[in-house]
Amino acid sequence: MDIKALYRDIVNEHNLHPSHKRDLASPTIVLQGVNPSCGDDINLQLEVKDGIIIDAAFNGSGCAVSQASADMMIDLIIGKSKEEALRLSESFMKMIRGTAAEEEKEELEEAASLEDVAHMPARVKCAVLGWRTMKECIDKLQSGISQG
Amino acid sequence: MNRYRKDFPILVGSDVIYFDNAATTQRPVQVMEAMRRFNDTCNANPMRGLYGWSIAATDAYEAARHTAAAFIGAEDDREIIFTRNATESLNLAAYTYGLDRLKENDEIVISVMEHHSNILPWQMVCRRTGAKLVYLEPDREGCLKEEEYRSKITDRTKIVSIGHVSNVMGVTNPVKELAALAHEKGAVLIADGAQAAPHMPVDVTKLGVDFYAFSGHKLLGPMGIGVLYGRKDLLEEMPPFLSGGEMIEYVDRQSATYAEIPHKFEAGTVNAQGAVGLKAAMEYLKDVGFDTVMETERKLTALLMEGLASLPFVTVYGSSDPEKHCGIVTFNIEGCHPHDVASVLDTERIAVRAGHHCAQPLMRFLDIHAAVRASLYFYNTEEEVERFVDAVGKVRKWLGY
Numbered sequence: 271m272d273i274k275a276l277y278r279d280i281v282n283e284h285n286l287h288p289s290h291k292r293d294l295a296s297p298t299i300v301l302q303g304v305n306p307s308c309g310d311d312i313n314l315q316l317e318v319k320d321g322i323i324i325d326a327a328f329n330g331s332g333c334a335v336s337q338a339s340a341d342m343m344i345d346l347i348i349g350k351s352k353e354e355a356l357r358l359s360e361s362f363m364k365m366i367r368g369t370a371a372e373e374e375k376e377e378l379e380e381a382a383s384l385e386d387v388a389h390m391p392a393r394v395k396c397a398v399l400g401w402r403t404m405k406e407c408i409d410k411l412q413s414g415i416s417q418g
Numbered sequence: 419m420n421r422y423r424k425d426f427p428i429l430v431g432s433d434v435i436y437f438d439n440a441a442t443t444q445r446p447v448q449v450m451e452a453m454r455r456f457n458d459t460c461n462a463n464p465m466r467g468l469y470g471w472s473i474a475a476t477d478a479y480e481a482a483r484h485t486a487a488a489f490i491g492a493e494d495d496r497e498i499i500f501t502r503n504a505t506e507s508l509n510l511a512a513y514t515y516g517l518d519r520l521k522e523n524d525e526i527v528i529s530v531m532e533h534h535s536n537i538l539p540w541q542m543v544c545r546r547t548g549a550k551l552v553y554l555e556p557d558r559e560g561c562l563k564e565e566e567y568r569s570k571i572t573d574r575t576k577i578v579s580i581g582h583v584s585n586v587m588g589v590t591n592p593v594k595e596l597a598a599l600a601h602e603k604g605a606v607l608i609a610d611g612a613q614a615a616p617h618m619p620v621d622v623t624k625l626g627v628d629f630y631a632f633s634g635h636k637l638l639g640p641m642g643i644g645v646l647y648g649r650k651d652l653l654e655e656m657p658p659f660l661s662g663g664e665m666i667e668y669v670d671r672q673s674a675t676y677a678e679i680p681h682k683f684e685a686g687t688v689n690a691q692g693a694v695g696l697k698a699a700m701e702y703l704k705d706v707g708f709d710t711v712m713e714t715e716r717k718l719t720a721l722l723m724e725g726l727a728s729l730p731f732v733t734v735y736g737s738s739d740p741e742k743h744c745g746i747v748t749f750n751i752e753g754c755h756p757h758d759v760a761s762v763l764d765t766e767r768i769a770v771r772a773g774h775h776c777a778q779p780l781m782r783f784l785d786i787h788a789a790v791r792a793s794l795y796f797y798n799t800e801e802e803v804e805r806f807v808d809a810v811g812k813v814r815k816w817l818g819y
Contacts, residue, residue, distance in 0.1 A: 273765050274816050277758070282818025308757055308773055309787035331787070333755035334817060393761060 280383045284338035290327045303403030305395050310336040314403045323347050333396050340400030342381040352408045359405045422797045435768045435802045440746050440793035442635045452698035456691050464690045475690050482693035489700045491621030492647050499646045499683040504612040505535040507631030507646035512539030514656040522548030524576040529554040530783045531584040534776040536610045559737045560587035575605040582614035586775045587736035588746030597626040617744050619708045622647050639699035643692030653679045660685040714796040715745040718803050725807030745794040754817050756788040762816045766809045
């Protein structure tokens with residue numbers, strides 16, 4: 271997809287009108303994800319109950335790709351188990367590396383629209399920021415360290 | 419049509435608008451031809467050989483040193499040290515002069531506008547010697563006022579290291595005045611000329627600087643060759659930077675005596691082919707003439723700034739006077755992250771830089787995270803500027819506004 275079309279069809283909407291850009295009242299874990307070289311800086315918040323991500327949100331600032339990617343990711347992971355979320359994160363990373371199978375891409379739903387970012391090496395880190403941070407959140411929870 | 423474009427194969431027949439000249443410039447056929455000639459007629463390890471090719475390679479390398487000396491007004495060829503780039507040149511000054519001469523409570527003065535390569539080496543010197551790093555603060559337009567530098571350059575100052583031209587604001591700093599003041603206080607002045615040497619005539623003797631660093635690839639030359647000018651008496655007293663081959667006189671098991679300058683600072687096999695390319699680049703620039711370079715950049719910058727000023731939502735940083743930009747125009751579009759701007763401009767075949775421009779302290783000073791930078795050179799054209807301004811005017815629409 272032409273990059274302008276990618277922005278027009280998907281990224282702009284999630285960037286300018288994000289569904290999940292807010293603070294959670296009682297998050298189980300909050301983690302900051304940063305791309306120091308470009309200044310993307312998000313604050314990812316998950317509320318996890320009985321192993322299920324019952325709510326998620328983010329705040330922060332960054333380019334449209336980083337913001338839209340985080341917003342689409344949250345769309346996808348709310349209601350999923352931690353394990354399921356990790357698996358989706360793995361699928362997303364594979365898609366960006368160009369090694370994901372069709373079924374894996376389908377599961378990513380709208381987030382799969384960022385597939386073409388794989389051809390823009392400078393923007394890959396923007397697209398994966400939310401996913402990377404989410405994985406870190408869950409890894410931390412799994413290892414028994416949680417924080418407010 | 420611009421009469422120089424035909425010399426640049428990458429520009430001929432391409433619709434790319436290359437506005438990232440402050441990052442690196444394009445190379446004319448004359449540079450590639452000179453390097454090819456070196457490769458095809460005298461490629462051998464310079465300095466050591468006693469046979470024809472090696473002697474010719476040595477001559478070619480030393481001729482490049484002579485051209486570089488003349489290019490920046492150095493009085494003695496031995497004051498020119500070839501390095502990889504301006505970053506290495508500044509590191510050489512920091513690791514040798516800086517570490518050797520500074521002690522606790524001495525001060526190094528730089529400005530908040532510096533490129534990271536003129537910040538980090540001095541942070542290192544301060545960490546190791548206990549010296550203190552002091553920052554000059556410009557006004558909002560990037561101008562360093564006399565009262566500011568008079569208050570910061572004091573008897574404690576041992577080094578003043580300043581960008582000749584800022585890589586973000588494009589502003590030319592008062593290097594000559596700073597050098598005079600530094601000398602009055604017993605300090606040396608080091609100028610980072612990476613953004614200046616390609617765009618204006620530089621005369622290190624008239625400026626009165628003690629060291630001057632610049633890169634070849636920003637002035638039409640190849641990557642991997644740069645210059646450090648150093649005053650002869652200082653270079654002679656300084657310890658070597660790297661050690662090994664080519665920089666010694668005698669070596670025994672426990673000690674060595676070093677070669678004379680400049681070879682003392684050029685350890686290992688040198689980048690002779692790169693130096694030959696740099697020589698051709700400097701000769702090409704001299705043929706174009708800095709009057710032409712500056713006049714073209716001034717006209718294009720004025721047109722560009724006028725175009726951007728006519729667009730709502732665009733903020734340009736630095737002086738409102740195009741003459742004070744050295745071809746560098748840094749800006750932001752309200753609501754649009756610079757990386758998104760650069761990505762959509764790329765789809766219009768426009769190459770600009772986006773990010774913090776290796777000047778994070780300056781970004782914080784300007785209270786922004788990042789910015790878009792368009793940087794021009796004499797081979798750019800009015801048509802390109804018009805196409806660029808037109809595209810910038812559409813960016814907000816492309817990003818959903």
